[in-house]
Amino acid sequence: xxxxxxxxxxxxxxxxxxxxxxxxxxxxxxxxxxxxxxxxxxxxxxxxxxxxxxxxxxxxxxxxxxxxxxxxxxxxxxxxxxxxxxxxxxxxxxxxxxxxxxxxxxxxxxxxxxxxxxxxxxxxxxxxxxxxxxxxxxxxxxxxxxxxxxxxxxxxxxxxxxxxxxxxxxxxxxxxxxxxxxxxxxxxxxxxxxxxxxxxxxxxxxxxxxxxxxxxxxxxxxxxxxxxxxxxxxxxxxxxxxxxxxxxxxxxxxxxxxxxxxxxxxxxxxxxxxxxxxxxxxxxxxxxxxxxxxxxxxxxxxxxxxxxx
Amino acid sequence: xxxxxxxxxxxxxxxxxxxxxxxxxxxxxxxxxxxxxxxxxxxxxxxxxxxxxxxxxxxxxxxxxxxxxxxxxxxxxxxxxxxxxxxxxxxxxxxxxxxxxxxxxxxxxxxxxxxxxxxxxxxxxxxxxxxxxxxxxxxxxxxxxxxxxxxxxxxxxxxxxxxxxxxxxxxxxxxxxxxxxxxxxxxxxxxxxxxxxxxxxxxxxxxxxxxxxxxxxxxxxxxxxxxxxxxxxxxxxxxxxxxxxxxxxxxxxxxxxxxxxxxxxxxxxxxxxxxxxxxxxxxxxxxxxxxxxxxxxxxxxxxxxxxxxxxxxxxxxxxxxxxxxxxxxxxxxxxxxxxxxxxxxxxxx
Numbered sequence: 001x002x003x004x005x006x007x008x009x010x011x012x013x014x015x016x017x018x019x020x021x022x023x024x025x026x027x028x029x030x031x032x033x034x035x036x037x038x039x040x041x042x043x044x045x046x047x048x049x050x051x052x053x054x055x056x057x058x059x060x061x062x063x064x065x066x067x068x069x070x071x072x073x074x075x076x077x078x079x080x081x082x083x084x085x086x087x088x089x090x091x092x093x094x095x096x097x098x099x100x101x102x103x104x105x106x107x108x109x110x111x112x113x114x115x116x117x118x119x120x121x122x123x124x125x126x127x128x129x130x131x132x133x134x135x136x137x138x139x140x141x142x143x144x145x146x147x148x149x150x151x152x153x154x155x156x157x158x159x160x161x162x163x164x165x166x167x168x169x170x171x172x173x174x175x176x177x178x179x180x181x182x183x184x185x186x187x188x189x190x191x192x193x194x195x196x197x198x199x200x201x202x203x204x205x206x207x208x209x210x211x212x213x214x215x216x217x218x219x220x221x222x223x224x225x226x227x228x229x230x231x232x233x234x235x236x237x238x239x240x241x242x243x244x245x246x247x248x249x250x251x252x253x254x255x256x257x258x259x260x261x262x263x264x265x266x267x268x269x270x271x272x273x274x275x276x277x278x279x280x281x282x283x284x285x286x287x288x289x290x291x292x293x294x295x296x297x298x299x300x301x302x303x304x305x306x307x308x309x
Numbered sequence: 310x311x312x313x314x315x316x317x318x319x320x321x322x323x324x325x326x327x328x329x330x331x332x333x334x335x336x337x338x339x340x341x342x343x344x345x346x347x348x349x350x351x352x353x354x355x356x357x358x359x360x361x362x363x364x365x366x367x368x369x370x371x372x373x374x375x376x377x378x379x380x381x382x383x384x385x386x387x388x389x390x391x392x393x394x395x396x397x398x399x400x401x402x403x404x405x406x407x408x409x410x411x412x413x414x415x416x417x418x419x420x421x422x423x424x425x426x427x428x429x430x431x432x433x434x435x436x437x438x439x440x441x442x443x444x445x446x447x448x449x450x451x452x453x454x455x456x457x458x459x460x461x462x463x464x465x466x467x468x469x470x471x472x473x474x475x476x477x478x479x480x481x482x483x484x485x486x487x488x489x490x491x492x493x494x495x496x497x498x499x500x501x502x503x504x505x506x507x508x509x510x511x512x513x514x515x516x517x518x519x520x521x522x523x524x525x526x527x528x529x530x531x532x533x534x535x536x537x538x539x540x541x542x543x544x545x546x547x548x549x550x551x552x553x554x555x556x557x558x559x560x561x562x563x564x565x566x567x568x569x570x571x572x573x574x575x576x577x578x579x580x581x582x583x584x585x586x587x588x589x590x591x592x593x594x595x596x597x598x599x600x601x602x603x604x605x606x607x608x609x610x611x612x613x614x615x616x617x618x619x620x621x622x623x624x625x626x627x628x629x630x631x632x633x634x635x636x637x638x639x640x641x642x643x644x645x646x647x648x649x650x651x652x653x654x655x656x657x658x
Contacts, residue, residue: 087487188502188504188506188625189506211623211624213623214621214623214624215621219624220624220626221625222341222366222506222618222625223366223370223508224340224342224362224366224618225341225622225625226366227342227358227362227365228341228358228362229623230358252365252508253361254356255352255358255360255361
C-alpha cells in the first residue's frame with residue numbers, strides 16, 4: 001500500500017524533525033553550558049547578532065574578542081570599528097561564517113530561529129539569550145558571562161545593574177504612579193505594551209502604562225483610547241530629532257493631563273531602550289521623566305523616597 | 310437597460326444619503342470609548358475629554374473615512390467600466406501602489422528639516438498628494454500601455470501587469486524600508502497597511518476638496534461611460550470621442566486615488582467591492598451608479614473603520630484588515646462567477 005507507506009514514512013520524518021528540533025532547541029536555548037565544555041574552551045572569536053549582546057560583551061570586558069557585529073551595534077563607540085555581519089533583523093550567514101567565530105550570540109526576540117538552526121547545521125556554536133523581561137535580561141547577562149568565561153565580571157556587572165535599579169526605587173519611594181504613554185511609532189500610533197521589558201521598566205519607574213491593558217506587545221492605539229485613558233506623561237521614543245514637532249502633535253488634545261502639565265518628552269530610544277546592561281540607566285531616565293520631583297530632591301539625600309504631589 | 314427616471318434617481322440616492330447619515334452619526338458615536346454627547350458639546354469652549362474624543366479623535370477620522378470610501382469606490386467604478394473588467398480596481402491595477410510610491414518618494418524628497426512644523430503640514434497636504442497623483446498617473450499609463458495588444462486593451466494582460474506592478478512597488482517600499490533609518494522605516498508601514506487616523510481638519514478639508522472635484526469630473530462622463538462600457542466601437546459610432554473621454558477619466562481617477570492614498574495609505578477592497586454590490590442592486594446605468602457608489606463607499610468604509618477601532622479595544626486593527634476580510638472572499642466569488650462566463654469574448658457587466 002503506497003499510501004500507507006507514505007504515511008508511515010511521513011510520520012517517521014515528522015518524528016525525526018521533532019526530535020531534531022527538541023535537540024537543537026536545547027542546544028540553542030542558551031542553557032547553561034556544562035562546566036567541562038566551558039573550561040575546555042573559552043571562546044576567542046565572538047560574533048554578536050544583537051546590539052544589546054554587543055553592549056553586554058563590552059561591559060563584561062570581552063569587547064576585544066568580538067569579531068563581528070550588526071549594523072545596529074553603535075554602543076559603545078568601539079563597536080563601530082568592528083566588521084559588520086548584516087543588520088539586526090537580517091544578518092548574513094555568509095558574513096558570520098567569514099568571521100570564523102567560535103561563538104555566535106543573539107537574542108530570540110530578534111534573531112531568526114531558522115537562521116540559528118542553519119548556523120548550527122554549519123557547525124557554528126550559537127547561543128541565544130532571551131531578554132523579554134527585566135528578569136530575563138539579568139539572566140542573559142549572567143549566562144553570557146559564564147559562556148565567555150567572565151563569571152566574575154558578570155557578577156560585578158549584575159551588582160551594578162541591581163544597585164542602579166535599587167537606587168531608582170529608593171528615589172521613587174512610595175510616590176503615586178503616573179499614567180504614562182510611551183510612543184514608539186506614528187501613523188499608526190504604536191505604543192509599548194505591558195508585555196515588553198520597556199513596559200516593565202515603565203512600571204518600575206513609577207508609571208502606569210496606559211497601553212498595558214492591550215494584549216499585544218506593541219499595540220496600535222487610537223486617539224480616542226488615549227484621550228480616555230488620560231496619560232499624565234507622554235514619552236516619545238520614536239524619532240528624537242523631531243522633538244518639537246512631536247510636542248506640537250499633542251497640543252490639540254487639550255484635555256490630556258500630559259498636555260496641560262507640559263509633560264511630553266522625547267526619548268532617544270535607539271540609544272538606550274535596549275535589553276542590555278544599560279537598563280538601569282534607562283530605568284533612571286524614565287523615572288526622571290515620570291517623577292522629576294523625586295530626583296530634584298535627591299541632593300538633599302532624603303531617605304524613604306518622595307511622595308508625589 | 311432600464312430608463313433612468315428622475316424618481317428612481319432621487320429615491321435611490323435619497324435612501325443611500327439617509328444611510329450615509331446614519332452611518333456618519335453611528336460611527337461618530339460608537340467606538341471603544343463611550344462618550345457623553347451633551348458633555349462633549351458643553352465642553353466645546355471649555356474643553357474636556359469627551360469633547361476631545363468626539364471632535365478631535367473621532368469626527369475628523371469619520372469624515373476622512375467617508376471621503377476615502379466614496380472616492381475609492383467612484384474611481385474603481387470608472388476603472389471597471391473603462392476596462393470592461395469586473396476585477397479592476399485602483400488597488401489591483403497597481404494605481405494605489407504607484408500612488409503610495411509617489412507619496413513616499415515625495416515625503417523623502419521633501420525637505421522636512423528646513424521647514425517649521427506649520428509649513429511642513431501645509432507641505433504634506435499639498436505636495437504629498439501631488440506626488441501621489443503623479444505616481445498614480447505614471448503607473449496607470451504604464452500599465453495601460455503594457456496591456457494594449459494590437460491597439461486593444463486586453464483584460465488579463467491588464468490584471469497581470471497590475472499584479473506584477475504591485476509586487477514591484479512593494480519590493481521598492483520594502484527596499485526603502487531596509488535601507489532607511491529604522492525609525493523612519495516604521496512610518497513606511499503606514500503606506501502598506503493603510504489607516505484613517507487623523508486629527509487634522511485641514512487634511513480632511515483638503516481631501517474632501519480633491520475627492521469632490523475629481524468625482525464631479527468623473528460623474529460628468531456618466532453617460533459616455535454607459536456607452537463605452539458596452540463597447541468602444543459602438544460608443545464611437547454614437548459620436549463619443551472615446552479616446553479623449555478615456556484619457557480624461559484615467560487622469561481624473563488617478564487624481565482621486567492619488568489624493569486618497571496620500572492620506573490613508575493603501576486600503577484595499579473598498580473599490581473592488583462597493584461598485585459591484587451597487588451594480589448587482591441597481592443595474593448598469595453609470596449616471597445612477599456614480600452617486601450611489603460614492604455614498605455606499607462612504608457607508609462601507611465608515612463601518613469598517615468603526616469595527617477596526619472597536620473589535621480589539623483598547624488596541625486598534627488596521628482598517629485594511631477589515632476591508633480585506635470582507636473583500637477577499639468577495640473577490641474569489643467574482644473570479645469564480647467570471648470564470649464560468651468566458652470573460653474574453655463577452656463584455657462584462
